[in-house]
Amino acid sequence: MTSLGSYLHRHPRLRLAGLLSAPLLWLVVAYLGALAVLLVSAFWTVNGFTGDVVREFSLANFRTILTEEVYRNVTLRSLGVAASVTVICVVLAVPMAFFMAKVSRFKNTLVIAILTPLWASYLVKAYAWRILLANDGPMDSVFGGPGYGIGATILVLSYMWLPYMILPIHAGLERLPDSLLEASADLGARGGRTFRSVVLPVLLPSIFAGSIFTFSLSLGDYITVQIVGGKTQLIGNLVYANIGAANNLPFAAAIATIPVLIMVVYLLAVRRSGALEEL
Template structure:
């Protein structure tokens, strides 16, 4: 009864319908997301009581100045940025051939199996996968066993371990958009290119690449931004390595200094905004 009367009431009132439909998501986005982010940014300009560790609303730029001037944060920012870029490049190098094979060469049955194979790791917990890499990288692990006949050693726990693990973790997020990008390239363009006498390599560079460039950039956003904020992987396979996320974590947890943590978190936020602005100019955001 009431349901019917509500629908009768709403039926002629289009604007009310729209308002009812949009209010929950807008509230979510506005209050939970934007306000939380704003609160974080504002906290960077507050301070903490030395004795009790409570946040005090005293406006100061000390935290931001400290983050911008101290060598520690510069070193860690450069290291984090380097790791994120390396992970992104590695992922793209691996993802492009895989995605090309999936989209253009594999038969439909094979293609489905490959899509499942690429997505399957996402079903396993992040932590399980990182701990698996910890075992792989160990001095008694599979990698040591595989490379020791050639006189090499496992890279062990450190920056190399972090890069390898993060590349593995984010690979599905890079393969999928590039696969979709290749899928959108019509086969007849490849045939036309061949008919006109272009070799495979020329076709790839002159015909395919311009078309999948937005897809590659879309994939890079995932790998880059996810690497930039990671701290758990570093804690497990990073040895003594610190990334920006670890500094934020240490300041929230061990130091109980939320304002400084907020100030540090401004660095990755700034980097990501710059990156997204650059990406936006390429038009790749539309193909996400």
């Protein structure tokens, strides 16, 4: 024991790894275990007469998802909403983060201002937008707002997840030396050329990091769609409907594997691009 203690004393990284082993083990059991249960239950079915879950291997749920056009349409619609929200967040976040990191003298105040909406209740913010988008509401009377539907869903989700895009980009810009911007200006580069050649390559890993949050959160969201989406259906709504009214947990689990697989493919693509290694 004495020799082991002295060995760990000489190797602090091993001592730290030992301290973190229990939390990491719990994370693996809780997170990966839940995903494993989700995947296994997706291959079960429900008895149409009794409503009981039949715990026998079957591809019926996935066969239905692949053959029924409605599920393909919902998947494509969900992908479109998630991609639109991500693009909108990038377009808004880049100038905001640049102003916060390189222009303003009140960086800490602006960071707190960006974080403040995250402290408010998700439901409160969603219902506040429902009031704004309602017929004869503030946005409808002033701007001719989109009302309820897929446009309202994209708008509200963009508002919800914008801080998750601003903060990684802000962190990336903080690592960008001002001397590079000054050198680019001294060499005669205009603002657009400086952004493309100097700023954007540094920001790409941060943009990918932020997109993981905005894309995944939008892909699986169902609360905002329920509140402002009107008749719009996304993947999250189908999962919720099959858990609730339909009482078909295996089929809900099968549908829930769609965003999981999409995010796995997306993460592999981002990792292959090398962006994650530069974070």
